[in-house]
Structure formats: structure tokens, C-alpha cells
Amino acid sequence: MTTTPAIEITGLTKSFGDNAVLRGVELAVPAGAVFALLGSNGAGKTTLVRILSTLSKADSGHAAVAGFDLATQTAKVRQSISLTGQFAAVDEILTGRENLQLIAELRHLDRRREIADDLLGRFGLTDAADKRAGVYSGGMRRRLDIAMSLIGDPPVLFLDEPTTGLDLQSRNEVWATIRDLAGQGRTVLLTTQYLEEAEQLADRIAILHQGTIIASGTLPELKGLLPPKKIEYVEKQPTLEEVFLAIVGGSGERRDGRPSTAVSR
Missing domain, CATH: 3.40.50.300 (P-loop containing nucleotide triphosphate hydrolases)
Structure with a gap:
């Protein structure tokens, strides 16, 4: 800079x-x-x-x-x-390449096709170069728009x-x-x-x-314009999973000693 x-x-x-x-x-x-x-x-x-x-x-x-x-x-x-x-x-009637060449012409630049092809490649639009801009996605149209803005450097x-x-x-x-x-x-x-x-x-x-x-x-x-953060303790309610594990025990066994492979109905 x-x-x-x-x-x-x-x-x-x-x-x-x-x-x-x-x-x-x-x-x-x-x-x-x-x-x-x-x-x-x-x-x-x-x-x-x-x-x-x-x-x-x-x-x-x-x-x-x-x-x-x-x-x-x-x-x-x-x-x-x-x-x-x-x-x-x-211009949604023109192709991506034609949009770029038009701007290059308006800026009185030579090598318009070369300029267009370079920008199409840089903005990932080469495969759509000869498709009408009207069929482009929103992101593709915006990328084409920005590419057009770079003509003339x-x-x-x-x-x-x-x-x-x-x-x-x-x-x-x-x-x-x-x-x-x-x-x-x-x-x-x-x-x-x-x-x-x-x-x-x-x-x-x-x-x-x-x-x-x-x-x-x-x-x-x-x-840094904001005041320092305050640490606050918020009561956290247990989830059903935590309740279940607390009841059956973390070892995977029920409190009566039997395996807890399923929840009885």
C-alpha cells in the first residue's frame, strides 16, 4: 500500500x-x-x-x-x-463475451476479444462465454458485472x-x-x-x-471501542440425553446392575 x-x-x-x-x-x-x-x-x-x-x-x-x-x-x-x-x-440479450467486448469498445480499447477472453477466464466464466447473460445465475451475472468494471484497468x-x-x-x-x-x-x-x-x-x-x-x-x-466482556453464569437445563445417562449411569448399566441396552416401554 x-x-x-x-x-x-x-x-x-x-x-x-x-x-x-x-x-x-x-x-x-x-x-x-x-x-x-x-x-x-x-x-x-x-x-x-x-x-x-x-x-x-x-x-x-x-x-x-x-x-x-x-x-x-x-x-x-x-x-x-x-x-x-x-x-x-x-445486457441479458448479449452473451458474456459480447457484454465484455461492448464495454471495451465503449472505452475505445483495442484487442477487445483478447480482453474479454482474459476476464472470462479470470472470473470462471469461460464455459458460459457464448451463452446469453439472461440465463446466468445471480452469482454469474454479478461476476460478469464486476469483470466488466475492470475493463480499462x-x-x-x-x-x-x-x-x-x-x-x-x-x-x-x-x-x-x-x-x-x-x-x-x-x-x-x-x-x-x-x-x-x-x-x-x-x-x-x-x-x-x-x-x-x-x-x-x-x-x-x-x-476495542466496546467495554470489556463480562463473564456471566447462566443456569443450563439438562437435556433428555443427560437425564437418561444420569439415571442409567455413565457406565452403560442401570443402577440395579443390569445392562442398559434399551429403554423399557
């Missing part, structure tokens, strides 16, 4: 009418880290990601992404990022609640993909409502509540 943050935010605010969604957000995301942004519905996570990905403008404050000022170097920011939203943005990825609506198997597939991205040294800003997701994937975690960051740090640091 470099010492310069991949994302740096100071005093960011955003309101919609009388509704203040972001209230002076302060945040620094280290380069090469998976950074989880936790918050309940309405906390402002998606609004913040939309601002950082240049889809919306802040009312006040300053932000820089990949070293580029969000307000004055918007084009540079867009070249440095990719965004995967809550729902896979794949952006150093910063925004994953906005990437496992929303996925079943357990599909969620685990996406988790494995995110771990692979982290292993490649990319910076990933992950927004999620799922605490387990952040615990499994994130190097650092921030909690966004009512438009402000109220806590930030590694998982051990956040756990």
Missing part, C-alpha cells in the same frame, strides 16, 4: 430539499485496501458513492479519488474508477452493496471475487448492510450513520 490515500474526503455535504443526507463526511481510504462502508438504509452510503463516482455533485466539501480532485479533474477521476451498483448492469473500484438479493452460494462467489481483486492490489470501497460481509472482506471499516462517519478503523480497533 502507498501512503497517499486512494480516496480522501473532507467536509462533504449533500441535501435533497430539506433532507440532509450527508452532513460533513470525513474519510480516508488507503490505497490497495478493501474498505467497507457500513450503514443502515438511508444512512447515505449510495449517495456518497454516487458523488465519488461523479454521478452526483456534493453541495460542499472536498474529495479526491486516485489523487485527482473530484470537482476540477472529473475526467481524470472517471478514468481511474469503476462502479458496480446494487443490481448487475449486464481502473485502480479504484466502487462496489455498492454487491451481494444484495443474492443467495448464499452466489454471495460466496462474489466474496471470492472481491478477495481476488484485493490480492491484485486494487482499492475497493465496498458499501454493505451485512456486518458479516465487512468482517470477512474488509481491511478497514467505517460506519456511516445519519450522514456522518461515527467510527472508523480496523475490526480489532472497532471491537
Whole structure:
């Protein structure tokens, strides 16, 4: 990781009418880290990601992404990022390969088929390359979506609640993909409502509540904010098995000395 943050935010605010969604957000995301942004519905996570990905403008404050000022170097920011939203943005009529080639064309890249084939292999989609994306499972569509976001090799990825609506198997597939991205040294800003997701994937975690960051740090640091654990003794009721063994004796014999091979009716 470099010492310069991949994302740096100071005093960011955003309101919609009388509704203040972001209230002076302060945040620094280290380069090469998976950074989880936790918050309940309405906390402002998606609004913040939309601002950082240049889809919306802040009312006040300053932000820089990949070293580029969000307000004055918007084009540079867009070249440095990719965004995967809550729902896979794949064209279900096109095949997996065609989806990838289309994005490569939109980014004005050469060797589009080679780029597509490389990403299909990296994301375990080679066997489904020529099938329509509409027949993909939820996990496959999400993996294709993330693969599409990597075209152009952006150093910063925004994953906005990437496992929303996925079943357990599909969620685990996406988790494995995110771990692979982290292993490649990319910076990933992950927004999620799922605490387990952040615990499994994130190097650092921030909690966004009512438009402000109220806590930030590694998982051990956040756990350290809580008071020490108290040891409490709870009365435990015996199970039927324990009752039976206590009555017949642990040696497998009844108290009258006869073998306890069966319970009499």
C-alpha cells in the first residue's frame, strides 16, 4: 500500500430539499485496501458513492479519488474508477463475451476479444462465454458485472452493496471475487448492510450513520471501542440425553446392575 490515500474526503455535504443526507463526511481510504462502508438504509452510503463516482455533485466539501480532485479533474477521476451498483448492469440479450467486448469498445480499447477472453477466464466464466447473460445465475451475472468494471484497468473500484438479493452460494462467489481483486492490489470501497460481509472482506471499516462517519478503523480497533466482556453464569437445563445417562449411569448399566441396552416401554 502507498501512503497517499486512494480516496480522501473532507467536509462533504449533500441535501435533497430539506433532507440532509450527508452532513460533513470525513474519510480516508488507503490505497490497495478493501474498505467497507457500513450503514443502515438511508444512512447515505449510495449517495456518497454516487458523488465519488461523479454521478452526483456534493453541495460542499472536498474529495479526491486516485489523487485527482473530484470537482476540477472529473475526467481524470472517471478514468481511474469503476462502479458496480446494487443490481448487475449486464445486457441479458448479449452473451458474456459480447457484454465484455461492448464495454471495451465503449472505452475505445483495442484487442477487445483478447480482453474479454482474459476476464472470462479470470472470473470462471469461460464455459458460459457464448451463452446469453439472461440465463446466468445471480452469482454469474454479478461476476460478469464486476469483470466488466475492470475493463480499462481502473485502480479504484466502487462496489455498492454487491451481494444484495443474492443467495448464499452466489454471495460466496462474489466474496471470492472481491478477495481476488484485493490480492491484485486494487482499492475497493465496498458499501454493505451485512456486518458479516465487512468482517470477512474488509481491511478497514467505517460506519456511516445519519450522514456522518461515527467510527472508523480496523475490526480489532472497532471491537476495542466496546467495554470489556463480562463473564456471566447462566443456569443450563439438562437435556433428555443427560437425564437418561444420569439415571442409567455413565457406565452403560442401570443402577440395579443390569445392562442398559434399551429403554423399557
